[in-house]
Amino acid sequence: MSENLPDGLKTFLTYARWSGAEVEPLPGDASFRRYFRIRRGEQSAMLMHAPPPNEDPVPFLRAAKWLDENGLRAPRILAEDKAQGWILLEDFGEVRMREYVDAWPDDEEQVYRTAIDALIELHQLPPGPFLDYSMSEYMREARLLTEWYCPARDLSVDHEGYTRAWETVLAQMLPRQRPGVCVLRDYHAENIMLLGGLEKQGLLDFQDALNGHAAYDLVSLLQDARRDVSPQLETAMFDYYADRTAAGADFLADYARLGAQRNAKIVGIFVRLWKRDGKRRYLDYIPRVWALLERDLTHPALEPVAAWFDANIPADLREALGGAWPQ
Known part of the structure; x- marks a missing residue:
């Protein structure tokens, strides 16, 4: 050895x-x-x-x-x-969803449908033996952007206003995630294995599971930090999930809320992985995640958070900062 x-x-x-x-x-x-x-x-x-x-x-x-x-x-x-x-x-083999759909794009929609079928099955179960996805946890994650990304970009921002904006946006959603479903929290194409065909998928990286909102893992899959998912596929798969579940009138707004919260968190995490752990390769993902965040902020449900960004990181600066990280 x-x-x-x-x-x-x-x-x-x-x-x-x-x-x-x-x-x-x-x-x-x-x-x-x-x-x-x-x-x-x-x-x-x-x-x-x-x-x-x-x-x-x-x-x-x-x-x-x-x-x-x-x-x-x-x-x-x-x-x-x-x-x-x-x-x-157990060894699930070496065929990850990410590499398979990149190599066989004609199968992309079928593979994504199967991944969403697994979420539908999961969301039919009662909450698991996990803690609740609380406001304090959502806020801890959202603040990773102001704690890591903003200092790395030499930005002086209104931290208290950032917290208030997110609390306003998320407070409207919390009642709709009770009693909740199991949220795997990192459900995306690099954590799904294909097992002996397109209809069987294995799950990985679920140790941080909580009980929370059904939209969380859906947005994790369809707003993938590591792989481009076209807006057309995202819309088709969102509709596929919504048509087969009890997704209510507020589900799209909550999807946008959680997309923005998750993408803000990921930007902060990727900078932390560089600054604290020396893993600079994660900076290459930030332009994709930043673009997803910008799109989520256009939903009316995100107006307080979008207003904070406009006041603290104006659009022209965001466009420049959202690009490739300087070498």
């Missing part, structure tokens, strides 16, 4: 009865978690290392087991050591 592998890996594989397996490190994500594919003959499995104190594997285990018990295709847990952060998982 490579010297770059984490301490304790060999011990855990012995405990999990996978001793002697080949270990292949996989590219990381935007966290401290690490992933490995392990092989032994014709068998393979996925190994996740989510070491405390930076990571806590318990939320992942809780969500994975709940999803699996309720008919959603989360990877099955093969072995675990919560104290050391090791989880051995």
Whole structure:
């Protein structure tokens, strides 16, 4: 085994009865978690290392087991050591939704419909064993833009006004997310695996699940920070979801609210990944996310937040700042 592998890996594989397996490190994500594919003959499995104190594997285990018990295709847990952060998982293979639809664009609509069918199935379930998506959590996330993006751009802005604007916009939505549905929070084309055909999809990266608004994961899928989803496909898939659910008259407005909140959060997170963690590649996604944010701000439900942006980051400056990050 490579010297770059984490301490304790060999011990855990012995405990999990996978001793002697080949270990292949996989590219990381935007966290401290690490992933490995392990092989032994014709068998393979996925190994996740989510070491405390930076990571806590318990939320992942809780969500994975709940999803699996309720008919959603989360990877099955093969072995675990919560104290050391090791989880051995079912291997979903290597066919991600992102790469598949990029390679086979004629199948794009069918694959997205299947992903939305999974959301519809999820939203028919009662709320899961998760915390509620509270106003304080929404605000913590929205403030990532003013805490990380604005300082990185040398912008002096009205922080208190930003908070008031978001509270005004989101307060109207909160009653409509009770009792709520399970919100995976990072449901997009890079976290969906295709399993043996277009009709079977596996879920990844759901450890931050909360109970919240049904529009959240829909906007996560259709306003993808890492992949261009055409406005035509977004509209068609939004309508596909709305026609098959009890989406009410306010659903489009709430979709815009959550799109703007999520995109503001993502801009802040991507700058934080650069500034704090040295992961500059995430800056390349910001123009796409900023454009999505601008579009969401045009909805009348976002008027207080849009007014804050106009006063603090005027349109001409936003156009310049929303482009590629200076080298």
